[in-house]
Amino acid sequence: MVQKETDVTGVILVGGKSRRMGMDKAFLEVEGTPLFERLLAVFREIFARTVLVGGQAERFARYGLTCHPDIHPGSALGGLYTALVHADTPYIFVSACDLPFPSNAVARRLVALRKGYDAVVARGDVGFEPLFALYATRCRDKVRLFLESGNLCIFDLYPGMNIRVVPMAELARLDGGERAFVNVNTPEEFRRIIGEGRP
Secondary structure, eight states: OOOSSSSSEEEEEEEOOTTTTSOOOOGGGGEEEEEEEEEHHHHHHHHHOOOOESSSSSGGGGGOOOOOOOOOTTTTHHHHHHHHHHHHEEEEEEESSSSSSOOOHHHHHHHHHHHHHEEEEEEEETEEEEEEEEEGGGGGGHHHHHHTTTTTOOGGGGGSOOOEEEEHHHTTTTTGGGGHHHHOOOOOHHHHHHHEEEE
């Protein structure tokens, strides 16, 4: 049995409003399993502890997970900050809850590169993938300053951090590869992605 990571907390962001989808994205189903449960299964294989960040914790009560309300609601950066504040491990691995194809292999690869870095983030043709990525908890003050300044863009954090950028080509060879970063925002996107079985 593969040993679980004890110095990295898995964090699933569940504070989104799913406005463009028109329904709760976390419970859309792929092959009969809600997106949230697909991601949770991957996290439970990798991390000794997984927590949720965001509002409406009652939606996820049956899973028996700790849920931290957003300290700064309304943005992914605020969710990241909340996770960093509450983490009792040196690192967190953060994911949005609307990934149809979360990859154990990709997550493990990103986690394996963490030593000596403030963050480990994949980058492909469309840019960084900040919400299936690893962050060191020592970054919390930097994130807080961004929030207090009104800057809610995660990407703007990166120039001032010691980041291990992982090219998507490096991850494409792994099981799940680029599909691990696909997320869904509209019913049309969801139908296309699931119907084609790929991004």
